[in-house]
Every structure is written in structure tokens, then in C-alpha cells.
Amino acid sequence: MAKNITPRNEDYSKWYTDVIIQAKMADYSPVKGSMVIRPTGYAIWELIQQNLDKMFKETGHVNAYFPLLIPESFMEKEAEHVEGFAPECAVVTHGGGKKLEENLYIRPTSETIIWSMYKKWIMSYRDLPILINQWANVIRWEMRTRLFLRTSEFLWQEGHTAHETAEEAEEETLKMLNVYKKFAEEYLAIPVIAGKKSDSEKFAGAVHTYCIEAMMQDKKALQAGTSHNLGQNFAKAFDVQFQAKDGERKFVYATSWGVSTRLIGALIMTHSDDNGLVIPPKLAQRPVVIIPIFKNDDEKVKVMAFADSIFAELKEEYNVIMDDREKHKPGFKFAEWELQGIPIRIEIGPKDVEKNHVVMVRRDLMKKEFIGRDVIFETVKKQLAQMQVDLLEKARIFREENSFNVDNYDELKKIVTNEEGFVYAHWCGSTECEEKVKTETKATIRCIPFDREEEKGVCICCGKDSDRRVVFAKAY
């Protein structure tokens, strides 16, 4: 089944692309490295936005919009920042048919433009904290791109906050990381490891970077969200000071945090199968499809009457699709809606009408079950909730089965080079050891996880003392 989709075990990355193209989630645009997000894909993004936005508001944040174009001089103010981003920026040199006095960068992220504005807005401790988020597009000139995972232009949200103290900034950074973790697990049904990035993996200009990391079905790691404690680096670069209660002038403390359309790639690579997309119910704009089946007018009248009543009942709460197209046979429709990842399919034929039941199939289980007419609504509700839970649990089990505690270097090397999963190993904290592992095995330290207990050991690389394990894996 599922023609046009390469099976996962044959070629995982081909499978990934096939699912996206066949499910009409996205398409290649005329410009290399950028993509068109089609309605099926964008519907998922809309639900990501709506639900995350709600969580941001609940934690006291407000939305704003800062412009796309950034003066070149701004980029140069924060040394680490410009070093980190300059090579991957698109730059506008002409406007109105003339060469510009000053080049304009298309934002790769908005720290600089935002901090130039915060300088104007922050005078006193009474102006703090500032808790602003924006939903925007950004451009990073990537060398190698992949649909949703890495495109030159992508959609994201970036939160930028300003605080009186270092403690408040740290608290905010972790609070938002937790929001991401909660969202990933409750909505995307993707189990994630929350932790801290090593110095070499942290954001250009940050003091600390925290992240959530997920395991994809090919056992590689994908960073699904980041939260940065920027300390006073941007405040100093943009001279953002405030007068404290005690009258003293101080630099503010900053954070920034973001997730992007990459989450859609994570969702695909976590749940989907060889039949196509699988969408967690909470992110399915259209969670149910009804497929009536009949072969003559007589049957049609009976089946449609039955189907319409069910449609009307479910429509009260769900955005149900009634697929009554007569030019396609049922088998075609089954395959098509499976490809699109619709969580629940209801089949209604003459035999079902007679027996006063329907056939219901959950996208993740693909098993047909008869459901009595009077319990359809509650069964849909129950199954959608259960599917949401099951997807997360299935992914969690998969991750645990492919995570290993490792205490010798050869074994680490064997596991990561064979792409067998995540390796929890001791690390002394030095960049040299991290670098060595990276060059020899291509695995990076994904994060220093929060939820692991401290444990005495020795660095897998140099043998020095270590008090916790970190996660090594090949990453996207």
C-alpha cells in the first residue's frame, strides 16, 4: 500500500520528503532552499501558534512586531552575535534602484533591532520586566536545506524579555523552556529531554542556552526548541540601562527563546509511518473523516441519511470531513486520508446502516472496529484523547529503548556511528573532549540533561572526574 512513499527502512530521508510532498504539506519554491507551506502543513502550524500563544499569554507575555530589515551597524554591535550570524545572512544592498547608504540585513533573528528599541523604552526599574514575543519569518542562508527542518526562510516565534536581575532572567529562561517541554509533550506528543547546551553549542551572544531535544524514528536527535539567558551582553552592546530603586544605573538582563516550523518536521519524524502522515489529535484541524459507501441510489439514500445524522452530531464539536465524492472509490479515499494523517476515519456502508453501527479506524492503530450508533460521539472523543496519549507513550518507549548508559569510548563510538540512538556518558566539561568526540564520531553533546541525578564518574574521553552524564547523539 501507500504508493509513492518510500518505506522508512529503505531510505529514511526519502520517506520524510515523500510524506511531505505526497500529503501536500509543502512544496519546493522556485528559490533554492525555500519552501511553500501548503494548507495541510500550515493548518498544523496554525494550531501550534494558537496553543503556544495561549501559553505565552498565560505566562504574562504580549505580542508585538519588529521589522524584517536590520541596519548593518546593528549586527556589528554584539561581537559574538555578528560572528555567529554574519556568514548566513541575506543582505539588501539596493533599494529604489540605488545602492543603499547602509546595507540592510534581513533578520536571522531579531535581538539587535529589538534591543535598539528597548534602549528607548527602558528608563527605570518601573519599566521592567518587558515580556514581548513576536511571530515572524527569518532568513538564514543555509548550505543544505530540508523541508521544514532547515529552510532558508522559516516561520517562528521569538520571545525577547528584559529584567532587573540575573535571577529573574534565569528564571524566565527556564520557565519558557518548560513551556516548550510541556507543549512538545502535551500537544506534539513528542517526549523531549530538557537540558543545557555546552559552550560550543550555545547561541551566539548568550550566557547559557537551554534546549529540548527529541529522538526521531531514525534515532537521530532533533533540537525542538531553545531558550537563552543572554545576561547583560545585549544590554551592554546596545547600552540599555535603567535606574534601580536605589538610584543606581544598571544594565538590564535579557532572555530570548524560540521554536519554529521545524516542529512540524519533528512531528512528522516522530509519529508518521509508511502510509503517510500521522497527526496528534490536538494538532489536527480536521480530526475526523466520514466515508459513506454505496453502490446504487437506493443504498445511497439510506447510507447518506445515516451518515448525515452522524456528521451533524459530530459537527457540534469537531471539524468533520464528509467525503461524499462519487468519483472515487472507498479504497482510494481510505488511502488518501491516511496519507493526510486524519486521526479518525468512520466508514459507513449499507451493512452498517442495517446493523446500526459504523466502522471506526484510528490512524495510528489502523484497526477497524464496529461502534454502535449511540456511542459514536463519546467513542470519538475517547479515542482522540487516547490516541494523543498513546502517541506520546509510543515515542517515549522508542526513545528509552534506544538510549544507553555508556562508560567506555569504543562503545560510544560504536553506538553513535551505527546510529543506534542516544548515549548517556560522563563528560569532564572541556571543549577539547567535546571536540574530539565530535570529530571522531560525528556525535555532538545534545545537552546536559536536567532530569538526571548527579552521579560520580570519569570523562569518557580524558578520564578526568565528572559528576553527571550528558547526552551524545548524531543530530539533524
Add this chain to the structure above:
RNA sequence: CGGGGUGUAGCGCAGCCCGGUUAGCGCACCUGCCUUGGGAGCAGGGGGUCGGAGGUUCGAAUCCUCUCACCCCGACCA
């Protein structure tokens, strides 16, 4: 930027080595009939500056030169 590959209908390809009817096939699309419990069938139909430029030749999708684009694999990244 290195290594490899591909450009022929919307998509996927054959034809090219060895030049010669009106450039072909599958899918998709349109019309009609017929069908409907896992991607139906039949009949008819529309759609091409063969990536671009130049050259060789009586004649080029095919041979030669140049050029452009894209894809895959490696060095950067959410």
C-alpha cells in the same frame, strides 16, 4: 567550495551510444459509459520552443563547444 548525478507534457521516465516518418510510455488532467467495504475498468481527448546559446550536417532530443538550473554526498546551522 570539492565529489557524483539529472535536465524530454503537471509529475515520473524511455528514446541519445549508432543523427533520418507526425518525439513516445506510465500516472495525473478533460468527456462519456460503467463502477463503489482497501488506491477500479473501457472508449475518446487535450497538453512538448526535448534546460539555454552557438556549432557540425541535406537533416540534431540524439554529435561537438559553451552556459544555466536543480538534486544527492561531504565542510555551517533552529
